[in-house]
């Protein structure tokens with residue numbers, strides 16, 4: 001029979017590719033769950049962007065997968081906290097470290113909302129922008145941190161450009177007409193310039209936006225995430241333990257499935273999931289609604305996750321145009337569009353998961 005002991009014995013023989021010591025000795029094995037012939041192994045990485053992640057995963061899957069009775073092996077990554085990293089340091093023979101430099105707590109916003117989806121192109125950035133605008137119209141002090149370093153789109157969508165002022169090593173965010181404070185990598189590079197940062201630098205860039213921007217006393221900081229389950233949400237979870245995740249999805253099963261995985265991943269890193277907004281729910285012409293991507297996927301996902309469902313945003317040509325021209329419909333659209341986002345903003349304002 002497949003036992004934890006047997007799995008641990010195998011893990012004892014698998015080294016971290018960089019530290020050259022068994023994962024078990026390094027305290028990297030967080031959990032071993034065995035359900036019948038399915039094994040799930042939780043592994044704590046030293047940093048979210050660990051370049052050896054894939055190698056560790058394939059070694060573990062190959063090793064444990066070879067055990068009699070193991071049909072499927074899954075690896076789930078989380079990140080060590082400061083104390084676990086200190087213990088690791090000790091284990092590696094670096095003695096007692098200097099008193100740990102606590103990462104400065106992030107306190108400039110009352111709430112931090114990471115907007116995430118898993119699948120690309122479902123409207124995260126458009127929803128972030130319009131929700132931020134609606135919140136600002138409600139009188140909240142709002143900032144947007146564009147955490148999509150490779151595919152930034154916030155400056156264009158919200159209609160703000162220019163080069164931020166630096167005071168010493170601090171960035172002063174740009175402000176929109178609605179007084180929304182915005183920081184994006186787009187302010188620092190030319191539009192057609194490729195961004196070729198590798199993992200650790202990406203982690204650093206996002207951390208710089210979190211720690212080295214002179215955000216001015218915010219009610220809300222929205223973080224527009226890139227698509228995927230990946231590293232950026234881990235970085236955010238580590239830097240802002242109080243962050244909440246807002247999931248955007250289309251009703252389509254392929255989108256809700258990935259969004260569900262993102263939400264599960266978020267919970268593993270202690271990011272609390274706030275709720276779900278469904279985008280591109282239907283297209284309405286002459287009073288007839290066409291459910292292009294299917295129906296009720298967002299609601300079902302919210303039910304499955306046990307979180308709030310905030311509502312549906314239809315496909316609207318003017319919403320795309322507003323995003324393309326830097327005039328979000330939440331402020332410059334029809335009264336119905338303004339009200340739609342005002343309602344979503346009120347709903348988010350009224351739920352809090354921490």
Ligand SMILES: Nc1ncnc2c1ncn2[C@@H]1O[C@H](COP(=O)(O)OP(=O)(O)OP(=O)(O)O)[C@@H](O)[C@H]1O
Pocket residue numbers: 117119120121122123124125126127148151153225226227279280313314315316317319320321323324
């Ligand atoms: N409800 C909508 N109606 C019409 N167009 C929309 C709607 N929502 C988003 N769009 C358009 O769809 C495109 C993709 O949206 P957006 O860039 O916000 O998605 P995203 O999830 O942020 O994408 P990425 O994963 O690349 O970051 C944009 O051109 C946007 O204007």
Ligand SMILES: [Mg+2]
Pocket residue numbers: 124125126148151153224225226
């Ligand atoms: Mg986007």
